[in-house]
Amino acid sequence: MVHAGDGTHRFFVAEQVGVVWVYLPDGSRLEQPFLDLRSIVLTTPWIGDERGFLGLAFHPKFRRNRKFYIYYSCLGKKKVEKIRISEMKVSQADPNKANPKSERVILEIDEPASNHNGGQLLFGLDGYMYIFTGDGGQAGDPFGKFGNAQNKSSLLGKVLRIDVNRAGSDGKRYRVPPDNPFVSEPGAHPAVYAFGVRNMWRCAVDRGDPITRQGRGRIFCGDVGQNRFEEIDLIVKGGNYGWRAKEGFECYDKKLCRNASLDDILPIYAYGHAVGKSVTGGYVYRGCESPNLNGLYIFGDFMSGRLMALQEDRKTKKWKKQDICLGNTATCAFPGLISASRMFIISFAEDEAGELYFLATSYPSAYAPHGSIYKFVDPSSVSAPGRVVGIPVPTRKGNFPVRFIALGETVLDLLKEQAEKAARKLSSATSASSSHPALSKKGLSKKPASPTSGRRRPGTRKKAGVRSPGPQGKRKKSRKSHG
Secondary structure (H helix, E strand, O other), rough: EEEEOOOOOOOEOOOOOOOEEOOOOOOHHHHHHOOEEEOOOOOOOOOOOOEEEEEEEEEHHHHHHHHHEEEEEEEHHHEEEEEEEEHHHHHOOOOOOEEEEEEEEEEEEEEOOOOOOOOOEOOOOOEEEEEEEOOOOOOOOEEEEEEEEOOOOOOOOOOEEEEEOOOOOOOOOOOOOOOOOOOOOOOOOOEEEEEEOOOOOEEEOOOOOOOOOOOOOOOEEOOOOOOOOOEEEEEEOOOOOOOEEOOOEEEEOOOHOOOOOOOOOOOOEEEEEEOOOOOOEEOOOOOOOHHHHHHOOEEOOOOOOEEEEEEOOOOOEEEEEEEEOOOOOOOOOOOOOOOOOOOEEEEEOOOOOOEEEEEEOOOOOOOOOOOEEOOOOOOOOOOOOOOOOOOOOOOOOOOOOOOOOOOOOOHHHHHHHHHHHHHHHHHHHHHHHHHOOHHHHOOOOOOOOOOOOOOOOOOOOOOOOOOOOOOOHHOOOOOOOOO
């Protein structure tokens, strides 16, 4: 789920099967999709299939050039599996529709296995596009003497950086930035920005502190581990992130790990499989509605469903982990707050105002319509939700919006419901006293009970979280499995 950065405050929600929906600021979803590539995108209903539509990013100057970029799995000639990165444009006639005929393939990479496909696209503050690829799949990066990730001539297991605003001299539809770290190294692919990556799933650029701008431009990534550890990394130019020599802070391939020239960059945080088995990277919170969260890197685990946060100690440069309370009365002070999110945490998102969300599903299949979108709201916030967001730029609705229905309850909803229950009890007590026999003899009768008395308010459900209906009232949701 991403925004276009064009002031409209729209959300673009991509599903693994290859369809992208537009959600308006009021939460309603446009009936017709923004983009539908289901006939091209490669994925299956198999549980755990990691292929599909995996990444979407809008150009920093999207408002002017209407360009956006996509990352998806497909079949090439002779049915060779590939990942494809393409440029597309939005229709001139309808800002809520992509022009499918505008696709320009920028880069294709052969995939030797069906898993570890990477999938993140993002633009750095330098205006370049960063591409995060997986190591090629299977287990233990078994490709070649050192694996794909440690092989700088391979595009797999890498962070790539390219300039999509200019064409290359060799006919490529991108240019290699002249300051890429391995441009002059013999045998290395010039697009490589960092290496030693296993399968980074969800990366984000830090907006920086809203006042001091500290941290602005840092790129955080969650890198999925093999058998023992999951890790969070800060991406730096020319960095080696250790795989397959290391997994987290520990050795994986002992021979490679002892290599004196490894010089790898350690994670800022790693956790074992007792906590979770597949990290999903998140964002540093920089919004306005929940100032207590400012500076926290919020992320989760796909398999365990845990939500976590890292807080930086500026003096020691160490990061301390804490769990995020999600309405569990055993750990939250507010009584009666209803839990809980769906288990499989697929991804995180940030809106134009810097508020954070996460996406989760209750069934790990690309074709299962059981996905939900949840918004992070700090109940102790000093800013009322929705009061600090800029006024959205009007956007033409090219098709009918499907009304938003919240499945969850906020603290304010619960307080309001408690007040209504108290009012109904008072009303019932008053009605009972008015039906006294002495009053009835004077021609007074008991007031009929309200037809909604004693019922839950319309529009509220027991499930905490937010879900918007898709086609026929159900919304298919993309999900990402990790190997």
